[in-house]
Amino acid sequence: MKKRRRFVVNGCVQGVGFRPAVFRHAESCAIAGFVSNTPLGVIIEAEGEEEALAEFSQRITGSPPSQAIISSCITEELLATGETGFSIRSSERSGDLLAGMPADIATCSQCMAELFDSSDRRFKYPFLNCTDCGPRFTIIRELPYDRERTSMHSFGMCPACQREYADPRDRRFDAQPNACAVCGPGLTLLNSSGDKIQTDDPVVETKRLLEQGVIVAIKGLGGYHLCCSAHNSSALNTLRQRKNRPHKAFAVMFSSLEQIRDYCRVSSIEEKELVSPARPIVVLALLAFSKLPVLVSPDTHDVGAFLPYTPLHHLLLEKSLPLVMTSCNRSEEPIVATEEALVPFLGTIADYALIHNRPIVRRCDDSVVAYSGEKRVVLRRSRGFVPYPIVLLKEGPPILACGADQKNTFCMTRGDKAYLSQYIGDMVEYTSHLFYGESVNDLMKLLGIDPAIVACDMHPDYHSTRYAHALGKRSVVPVQHHHAHIASCMAENRIQGPVIGIAFDGTGFGTDGSIWGGEFLVVDLKGFRRVGRLKQYPMPGGEEAVMHPVRMALSVLKTEGLEVEKLSGRMSEKEMGLLFSLMEKGINSPLTSSAGRLFDAVSAFLGFCDTASYEGQAAVRLQANARGQTGEPFAYDLYSTGDLLELSLGPAIREIVAGETAASVCAVRFHETMAQAATAMCVQLREQEKIGHVVLSGGVFQNALLLERTISALLAKGFVVYFHSLVS
Ligand SMILES: [Zn+2]
Ligand SMILES: [Zn+2]
Structure with a gap:
């Protein structure tokens, strides 16, 4: 006898290919019903024989897509309706919008295989992606997450891409940034005057230029990098002089884990972090006789290493020596993310620019993580982690916490979740103030809240403090800086105290x-x-x-x-x-x-x-x-x-x-x-x-x-x- 069962699945299950995975499991288990994104989570109604239902249930929780994280799955018995066939229903557009917004995800192994397969129609296409990988946070203009509300909106899909997008059996089903060389974004190489350089392959030409020792501004996922060969001391020297950054370490992108091992000691836990979908920069100890010039990180025996996280990076690093990739900005200003903002850098700091025509909606710097033995130290939490929340011990009213002025990030809470912003930077520059204000408004909109309580630093002269007061909210709560430090650590460890806090x-x-x-x-x-x-x-x-x-x-x-x-x-x-x-x-x-x-x-x-x-x-x-x-x-x-x-x-x-x-x-x-x-x-x-x-x-x-x-x-x-x- 057939039975019908409802599953309400919560966690990170929207925008990560969960529904198509459910569809495929339903087909192979001969289950009828539907799956839908709703404000309550992903809802599945499944109808079939008990044995099939058990197998289906086991597969949903046991083999979710690689980026999905299931925090809860509640089941409820329903009456069988005699439904046949399984469908994916379109998203309900209300409620918790941010649940549908994943962080950016590094290129998956299947896309990688296509990228380097000369018989594939996306061979060497620098913007390929799928339901499991690709840009998310940095291209979404508004929620719910659909192509028309992303910066891919202006690229109409070609028939081949459209077919993949519409086919629940395809691994690109519902992949909003789906694209190919026929219909998707493309690259342009510019010289120092901003003129287009005629070339059949901008990537190959860029690699040739980098080998010659020039500095190229390269548009990435969350902003521009300034890029040069990590082995060319004269290029490194030039970059340091032009950026007025004599000593602070540069991050280095390596082609593969194997290449990193030629330069650095990598523990198994560091390896896991390096290859994780967030692909942060991981601070690693250099080998005793490092092959990297001292100029990469003159103050330490470490290097901030990371792996390619977009197809473009994979192409640039293919058969290449490591590349220095440092944020394109002035000192602690926000990272440059538009061609307009790039102009002052071209011809002054960068000799060339490799740009593309997919706009970056949200700036997002690379994240930085270090390990002390097994202990993880997050030096900067941004790309790959934002906008995922930190889950708090208990629910509370919505609060905007404005953060401090140095190395700013701010935070907004809703219910039992704390949403931290991407890395904003130092609040000394006008551009940081603008970025800050935009980002606060953006997060309020995404969360659908307008917090009545605003916490700010006790420092009377901080820009963030003045911002808090200028919002004109009912309640502005100044918080002592080090109290906030200890409280944040208690929050992430979900403890109530009392504790002795060492700040x-x-x-x-x-x-x-x-x-x-x-x-x-x-x-x-x-x-x-x-x-x-x-x-x-x-x-x-x-x-x-x-x-x-x-x-x-x-x-x-x-x-x-x-x-x-x-x-x-x-x-x-x-x-x-x-x-x-x-x-x-x-x-x-x-x-x-x-x-x-x-x-x-x-x-x-x-x-x-x-x-x-x-x-x-x-x-x-x-x-x-x-x-x-x-x-x-x-x-x-x-x-x-x-x-x-x-x-x-x-x-x-x-x-x-x-x-x-x-x-x-x-x-x-x-x-x-x-x-x-x-x-x-x-x-x-x-x-x-x-x-x-x-x-x-x-x-x-x-x-x-x-x-x-x-x-x-x-x-x-x-x-x-x-x-x-x-x-x-
Ligand atoms: Zn993929
Ligand atoms: Zn296409």
């Missing part, structure tokens, strides 16, 4: 008006209490000190009563005198408890970085110099001051300044000291507060060595330790 960070506005950044907070769902901090030092000249680590070295030496003459020759006497008097008089020398600035001071004192060309450079170099070294922690002090516990690394500084330890050994011992000192603080706080759970957050914990040492020191003392692995 080791650059700088953030504190509730007492001073600059925080080395804080120990007791945090629960209701709020936070500051219970400890690192010893404060003045930042002579204010924020400028961030880019002049040697100023922090001067400040620490002076405060600790050590000879500042140790720094003579490292800055002019005039500058030193001026900074000295600023500190003496307390002018423009705000006190900070920042861990980041303390790392700066030590790194500068050891001679690794007097002036930084990017934020955090001194700490990056300190960590790089600690590589391969071991050592015991230096001494430190832990004492009460008022109602706070304070941790002073003064004794460590004294040992370092004594000069009896080699700089690289000092580097590793300083990391170890920070880890041990923070743990000692937590031991004291555990007695005082009766809390044994510790949460680690803040930019300084992007330092994998510090993170690893701190976690292991805390575990050794019996703490339960939480840290980030999904967001940063």
